Amino acid sequence: MQYDIDFLIIGSGIAGLSFALKVADAGRVAIVTKKEAVETSTNYAQGGIASVLGRYDSFDLHVQDTLAAGDGLCRQNVVEMVIRDGPSRIRELMDWGVAFTRRSADNDELDLVLEGGHSQKRIAHAGDFTGRVIEQALLDQARRNPHIGFFENHIAVDLITYSMRMKRGTVTAAHEDVCCGAYVLDTGNGEVHTFRAKITVLATGGTGKVYLYTSNPDIATGDGIAMAYRAGALVGNLEFVQFHPTCLYHPEAKNFLISEAVRGAGGILIDARGRRFMEDYDSKKDLACRDVVARAIDNELKKSGDDSVFLDITHKDSDIVQARFPNIYEKCLSLGIDITKEPIPVVPAAHYMCGGVLVDIDGRSDVERLYAIGETACTGLHGANRLASNSLLEAVVYAHRAATHAKAHLEKKTLDFCPEVPPWDPMGTTDSDEAIVVSHNWDEIRRLMWNYVGIVRSNKRLLRAKNRIEMIEEEIHQYYWNFKVTPDLIELRNIAVVAHLIIQSASLRKESRGLHYNLQYPNKDDRHWLKDTILRRPFVG
Template identity: 55%
Template sequence: MRRNYDVLIIGSGAAGLTLALQLPDSFRVAVLSKAKIGAGSTKWAQGGIAAVLESTDSLESHVDDTLVAGAGLCNESAVRYVVERGPEAIENLISLGVDFDRADKQAEDGYGYHLTREGGHSHRRIIHAADATGRAVQHTLNDQVRAAKNIDVFTDYMAIDLIINRHLKEAKPDQDQVHGAYVFNRKLDRVETLHAKATVLATGGASRVYQYSSNPDAATGDGIAMAWRAGCRISNMEFNQFHPTCLYNPQAKTYLITEAMRGEGAILRLPDGDAFMERYDSRAELAPRDIVARAIDAEMKRLGAPHLFLDITHRDPDFVISHFPNIYRHCLELGIDITKDPIPVVPAAHYTCGGILVDTVGRTDMSRLYAIGECSSTGLHGANRMASNSLLECLVYGQSAARHIVDLLKDIPQQSLARDWDESQVTNSDEEVVVTHNWHEVRRFMWDYVGIVRTNKRLARAKNRVDLLSKEIAEYYGNFRVTADLLELRNIVTVADLIIRSAQARKESRGLHYTSDYPGLAQEATNTILTPFRQDVLDRL
C-alpha cells in the first residue's frame, strides 16, 4: 500500500506534534506513532520546562547555566537560539491550553505561574504542571492534532528505513535525498510505503539500550539508527545521561522521581541515614545530574547496596502532596508514604544527549530530512543536558523546522515514487528466541561495560560483543520477514555500536562520559562525530 503526503513526521511526542501543528492547513501531514499517539518519553517528563519568565531571571543567566552544565561542548549559538525562544514557546503552550501551576502569590513583575528550580539552574525558571508536566503537554498536543483535519495519525506503525534515491523507480544520480519511509503496519503485519516531500525524525532517544532505564519501551533509538543507515553523521553518542533517582521497586522499573524534588529540598541519604552529597560537590543535591548519578553509583558500589534513599520527610506533608501528587499516589500504592518514608532510588539511563547532527532548523546531512527532539544533536546539551531543557528544545526546534519546511516545499512540485518493498526472498522466522536472547544480551553488556563509569577494557569487551551481534542480526534480518521486535533489535544494536565507538574515541572524562583510564579533561574540547562511509550505507540498505 502506498500513500502520499507533503510531510511525514516519524514520532508523536512533543517535538513531532509541535511541528505538525505549526504547518499550514493546506499541507497533508502524516504522523507515525510506534504505539498509541504520545506513547514516547514526553508524557513521562515530570519536572517541567526551563524558560526565562520572571524579571529576576535573565536570558544570559539561562545561557550561562546551560554552558556550564554542558562541560565545554555546547554550541553557544544553538544555546542562545533556544533560550531566546523559550518564553514564546511557553506562551504558545499556554495558548493551546496547557494548565501550568499558578503561583500562590503573584510575582512583582506580574507573572502568575509557579516556577521551581532544578539542578544546575541558578534561578527558579522551571514552569510545570504539578509533577506531571510532560503528561499535560502531551495530552494538549494530542487533542490539537486529533482535531486538525489535515493531519493523519498512524498508530501502531513502525518505520523500517528511510526511502533514499537508490530506492526510487527512476534512480537519481545524487544520493542525498529522502522521499519518505518504508513502514511496518503492526496491526496488519505488513510493510507499507509512505511518500513525502519532507520527512522528519522525531523518534526520541535510545535509553532502552540499557538494562535499567527510566524511559518507555519505545525509546530504542530508531531515528538515530535509520539516519545512520541512510548516510547522516551522528554526534556525541557517548553522552548518555543517567538520571540519579529512579524508583527502586520491582513493580515500578521505569518510574522516575523528578529532579524538582531535590530542587524543593529532598536529601539523598545512605542506608544508615547519613547525607553524603556534600562530599562530592559543594552544590550537594543541586549539582548537575552526572555528578549526582556518579556519587550514588560510587556509594552503592562502596557499600554493596542495591539502592540509596531520597528523603523529603522533613518538609511539610501538605507541601509535599500538593507539589508531587502523582509521585505521592504512585509510591503510596507501593507501600511508601513519601511524607513519612524515604524513597528507595537508583540511577537509570534517562536521556540521549547526542544524536543526528542538525543545524538550527533541524536539517540533517540528507536533503528533505529533518531531525528534532531527543534523536537530534543540536549543540544545546553538549556533554551533559541541564534539567528541563529537553522539552524546551522539542518546542523550539519543532517550530523552527516547520517554518523551514514551509519554504522548502514551495520548490518541490511532486514526489518521486519508490520501488515496492520486496519480500520475495524471505520467510517467516522459526527462531524468534534468537531475537529475545539478543535483546537481553545487548542491554546487559551495555549496562555492565558502557554505563556510568567506563574503562578501555570494558569498552573493548562491549565492542567485541556488539560486532558479533551485528553480524548475526544482519543475517537474520536478510532471511526473515520483519517484526516489530526484530526492527527494534536491529536499531538498538546499531545505536549500541555508535555509543561504544563514540566512547572509545573520547580519551578524557567530560560531562556524562567518565572513564577511569582518562579521569581528567583533554586540553581541547571537541565533539565526537561519526561519519558513515557511503558504500557501508548502500550495503546496509
C-alpha cells in the first residue's frame, strides 16, 4: 500500500504530538508509532519541565545553569532561544489541557521545584506523573483532530531518500540529499507500506536500550538516529550518554526511575553502611549534576563490591513525601519498600542521549525535507551534558520551531520530485526460524555497551567494543537480507548501528568532558576538543 501525505511524523511522544498539533491546519498528517501511541519515554517522565516561571528566576540564570552543565559544548544561541521561548510553550501545554501542580488549591501559581544543577526552583511538574499528564493531554488533542491519522503498531524501517544533485547531474557521486517519506512495517500483518510525504519528521526518542541497564522504555532503540545515518544525514555528539544516577534496584522493577526531584527535596545518598559519600566528590554534594553523581556511585560500587547504594528521604515528613512523590511511593511500597521509613536501593542506568541527528535552529537535518526533534535530535542545547528537565522543554520548543518552518515552506513543496518510489522489496521471504540469533545479539550488544562503553571508559575497552560490534554487525547484515523483516530484527539492526556510532564517537574524543570520561584522558582539553563529534556514513557509490 502507498500513502501520500503532507506530514509524516515518526513517533508519538511530546515532540511528535506537539509538531502534529501545530501543522494539522496546514495539511494531512500521519503519525506512525511502533507500539500503542502512549508507549513513549515522555509517558514515563516524572520530574517535570524546566522553565523560567518564578519570581526570583531569570533567563540569564537558566542560561548559565544550562551552559555550566553542557561543559563548553552548548551552542549559546540555541540555549538563549530555547530558554526564552520556554514560558510560551509551557502556557501552550496548559492551553492543551496539561494540569501542572499548583502551590495550593486556592493559589494559581505553579508549584515550582528544584532539581540537581539548577540554581533556582524552576521545574513545573504534575505530581511525579508529569510525563503521563503531558502525553495524555496531547494525545487527547491529537485524536480529536480530523487532520491527524494514527498508525499504531507501525514501525518505520528506513527513510526514502534521493540524491537530487545526482539527478540534476551536478555531481556524479553524492549522499542522498532529499527525503520523501519512509518504508513502514505494519506489525499486525507483516506488510511494508510506502509513506510518501512532503515533510518527514523523526521524533523517535532516545537510545537507552543500547545499554543493559536503562530507565528507558522498550521503544528507545535509537531508530531515528540509525535511519538518518543510513540515509546519509550528519549525526553528532553520540558519546554523551547520560546515566541517571538513581534507578530503583530491585529484581522485579524493570526500568523504574527514582526522580532527581527526590534529591531536590532533600534526599541523601548513603552507602550500605549508612555513610554519606557525595561530599567526597562535589561541593554541591547530593545536588551535584547527574554525571558527577552517577560517576560517584559507580566508583563507590566498584570500591565496595555492593549491588547498590541507597537514597534516603526518611528524615522528611512522611505526609509531604507521599504527597510529592505518589508514584514513587506506591511503586516502592508495592515492592515492599516504604520510602518514608527506609532508604531506597538505587543504581545508575542509561537515561538520556544528548547527541543525535544534527539539526539547525529550526530542527532541519542536512537532508532536505527531513526534520528531527526531541531526544533523537542534536540541537546544541545540551552540549556535553543535559541539565535535568531541559529535555521536555527542548522537545516542545523545537516542535514549535520545526512546525513553523515546515508550514511556511509547504506551499512550495510537491510530491512530484519523487514520482517513482519503488515498493519495498521483501527479498528473503523465508520466515526466520532462528529467532535465537536475534535475541542473542540483542543481549550481547547491550552487555558489551554496559561493560565497555559505560560511565567510565578506557582505550582498551573501546577497542574491544569496536571489534565485537563490527563482528555482530556483519552477522546482522547477513541475517537481515535473508529473512523477512520483523520488529525485533529492525530494532536489532538499529541498536547495532547506534552502538557502533557511540563507540566511534567515544574513541574519537581524546579527553574527558561532561558525560564522556576516559581513564587515559582524564582531563578536559579545550585546545583540541572544544567541538562537536560529527559523523556521516561513508558514501558507497
